Amino acid sequence: MDVKSSQASPVLADPTPVNKSRLGVHSSLLPSFSTSLSAVPRKKPGKLDDVRSNGWLDAMISSSPPRKKAVKDFNSLSDEADIPYLSWMIRYPSALNSFQLIMDVARNRKLVIFLDYDGTLSPIVDDPDQAFMSGEMRLAVKSVASHFPTAIISGRSRDKVYELVGLTELYYAGSHGMDIMFPAKNTVCRDELNCVKGTDMEGKEANLFQPASEFLPMINEVYNSLVEITKDIKGSKVENHKFCVSVHYRNVDENSWAVIAQFVHDILKEHPRLRLTHGRKVLEVRPVIEWDKGKAVEFLLKSLGFSNHRDVLPIYIGDDRTDEDAFKVLRKAYRGYGILVSAAPKESNAFFSLKDPSEVQYFLESLVKKVQQDDE
Numbered sequence: 001m002d003v004k005s006s007q008a009s010p011v012l013a014d015p016t017p018v019n020k021s022r023l024g025v026h027s028s029l030l031p032s033f034s035t036s037l038s039a040v041p042r043k044k045p046g047k048l049d050d051v052r053s054n055g056w057l058d059a060m061i062s063s064s065p066p067r068k069k070a071v072k073d074f075n076s077l078s079d080e081a082d083i084p085y086l087s088w089m090i091r092y093p094s095a096l097n098s099f100q101l102i103m104d105v106a107r108n109r110k111l112v113i114f115l116d117y118d119g120t121l122s123p124i125v126d127d128p129d130q131a132f133m134s135g136e137m138r139l140a141v142k143s144v145a146s147h148f149p150t151a152i153i154s155g156r157s158r159d160k161v162y163e164l165v166g167l168t169e170l171y172y173a174g175s176h177g178m179d180i181m182f183p184a185k186n187t188v189c190r191d192e193l194n195c196v197k198g199t200d201m202e203g204k205e206a207n208l209f210q211p212a213s214e215f216l217p218m219i220n221e222v223y224n225s226l227v228e229i230t231k232d233i234k235g236s237k238v239e240n241h242k243f244c245v246s247v248h249y250r251n252v253d254e255n256s257w258a259v260i261a262q263f264v265h266d267i268l269k270e271h272p273r274l275r276l277t278h279g280r281k282v283l284e285v286r287p288v289i290e291w292d293k294g295k296a297v298e299f300l301l302k303s304l305g306f307s308n309h310r311d312v313l314p315i316y317i318g319d320d321r322t323d324e325d326a327f328k329v330l331r332k333a334y335r336g337y338g339i340l341v342s343a344a345p346k347e348s349n350a351f352f353s354l355k356d357p358s359e360v361q362y363f364l365e366s367l368v369k370k371v372q373q374d375d376e
């Protein structure tokens with residue numbers, strides 16, 4: 001169903017120039033790591049210099065802004081500490097305040113919604129196994145999916161994210177888009193080589209696109225090695241997401257971050273066909289194949305028959321660095337809108353911003369309300 005609007009404004013305007021500079025922390029501000037090894041392991045990591053000089057530590061430190069309390073009144077200007085955030089919002093306007101503008105651009109076009117999971121639909125919490133979405137958020141996502149094609153694209157395994165979301169109305173892409181399931185009926189799989197037929201959670205015929213399937217044994221092996229070598233680092237956690245592995249350091253003493261990074265660095269040195277990406281207080285090991293959340297968005301749009309730029313307006317909502325690939329794809333040729341979920345200023349390829357998952361929920365509910373009003 002399309003969103004209708006009374007005002008015509010077909011131009012997909014770019015409200016902000018993108019500053020590509022990175023928010024880094026100078027290495028002179030880093031803590032000393034000389035005492036960290038006592039906390040750690042039987043197997044020794046390689047020289048810790050690697051991860052200091054290659055920028056990993058800077059990236060790790062800036063990888064997740066401190067969590068703030070949800071702000072109920074998103075128009076409030078009262079908190080002086082929020083001035084940097086408010087000036088950042090001039091470049092990344094609130095998708096709530098810009099809602100009418102987005103609806104004007106969506107006029108006579110089909111909205112297709114892409115959602116990240118952690119930090120977008122569920123708040124960031126210390127334990128990844130406790131990252132649940134609220135019942136209200138589930139209802140909002142379900143309602144959106146009943147009006148617009150909606151996909152979840154997560155770094156988690158597809159099974160895990162489905163278990164957390166629990167809705168059959170959506171398309172699911174796990175492992176940063178390296179594991180995509182979509183119905184076989186009325187769709188085309190654009191890459192026959194990497195597509196197999198399967199059945200979805202309801203037993204219906206589905207296409208399964210897995211461009212990294214040859215990496216499965218390697219990922220399992222690396223997962224086992226990472227579990228073993230990090231087991232004495234207090235607070236570390238390694239997750240197997242089928243086509244990628246997550247190494248969490250959110251709960252690790254900052255003095256041991258260099259050690260955990262160096263272990264991952266050493267593993268990657270032994271496996272040149274794997275690479276690293278940074279998430280929120282997590283190091284993610286994945287195949288070197290040219291595939292990411294941006295490619296997954298393009299793939300789904302094509303496979304589901306939504307590749308015509310003039311008829312379709314894709315919106316992608318996400319909060320971390322891996323979502324930037326999707327924002328870039330949408331920004332290219334003013335194809336659609338990326339919406340960054342962030343309570344702190346950060347550089348992004350997104351057009352708009354939302355402060356936290358509660359604002360995401362409100363935005364999704366507003367989409368549903370708008371389409372219901374138009375149908376009346």
Ligand SMILES: O=P(O)(O)OC[C@H]1O[C@H](O[C@H]2O[C@H](CO)[C@@H](O)[C@H](O)[C@H]2O)[C@H](O)[C@@H](O)[C@@H]1O
Pocket residue numbers: 116117118119123124125126127128129131153154155156239241246248250279280281282284320322
């Ligand atoms: O692509 P996403 O759906 O956003 O998944 C990215 C990673 O999310 C999870 O980790 C993040 O959320 C955790 C729970 O709030 C938090 O504890 C952690 O620090 C975050 O990095 C997930 O556990 C990772 O495996 C995903 O890659």
